[in-house]
Amino acid sequence: MLKIGVFGTGYLGKFHLNNWKEISDVTVVGFFDPNDAIAKDVEGRYGLKRFDNEDELIDACDAIDVVTPTQYHFALCEKAIKKGRHVFVEKPMAHTIDEAKELVKLVQESKIKFQVGHVERFNPAFLAAQPLKLSPMFIEVHRLAQFNPRGTEVSVILDLMIHDIDAILSLVKSDVKNISASGVAVLTDTPDIANVRIEFDNGCVANLTSSRISIKKMRKMRLFQKDAYISIDFLEKKTEVIRLKTEEDQNAFAFDLETPAGTKTIAVLNPPVPDVNAIRRELEEFVSAIRSDKQPVVNEIDGFRALEVAHQILQKIGHNQTAQ
Secondary structure (H helix, E strand, C coil), X not given: CEEEXXXXXXXXXXXXXXXXXXXXXXXXXXXXXXXXXXXXXHHHHHCCCECCCHHHXXXXXXXXXXXXXXXXXXXXXXXXXXXXXXXXXXXXXCCCHHHHHHHHHHHHHCCCCEEEECHHHHXXXXXXXXXXXXXXXXXXXXXXXXXXXXXXXXXXXXXXXHHHHHHHHHHCCCCEEEEEEEEECCCCCCCCEEEEEEEECCCCEEEEEEECCCCCCEEEEEEEECCEEEEEECCCCEEEEEEECCHHHCCCXXXXXXXXCEEEEEEEECCCCCCCCHHHHHHHHXXXXXXXXXXXXXXXXXXHHHHHHHHHHHHHHHHHHHHC
């Protein structure tokens, strides 16, 4: 039985607790949360032991689940790794690049498993696209949310856009060549809306727009590659493929399109979207990595790369604001 200790039982932490209950051969030995009102609610609702000391909880478990505000990630992860405990930490993995570098070093010097909670990697719509031959050369992303004070201790880049940064870096097998960015702080002290252009060495270009002050919600990624267009709707959990018809597409809806190069037959496909709870799937993958001694799907290097690009974006936005 794998013993889990949960740090942070607020809004997202409760989702984690609910999903840990559904995973076999796992037990939550207790939790740590400095907020007395939240802790009392968790004790009553889940019947879990509240630990008043971080070290005591770490000592009592095999792995920790860090769902605290970002500024507390490093200290908790560092303690756990040094004690030989496996770590699942919500994105972003750390508050600063230096903290993230130190965590990468500690993980690679240890024998523990370290997974970063980039949950969109486990979104059913994103999973549905994985069997396709994905080699995008242009990517367009819109992640728009209504304003919510929760999470505003960091910019929209680290709060929302980092999901898409991680997803894009997992798709584009090339180094980042150049970043252009613009952002505006509207309701908070950090950027609430931003537009970013990431250019890769292989020629791929990604345009990302993220906002936490929008009227409507949207979480869409569009991939354009040779002979195909793939739409991934993270919010509605739908995936659509429009491509030149192949032998694999005999049963797909198709239509002819006249082009200067002649008639092209276009197939429209809707790949089956798995019935997956993304949070549960990422926690299950973490457990599987521990038990089978394999690399987690989103490991410390993935978490670091996403954070590094996010901070480069923030630097570009800061420079642009200074230049105005």
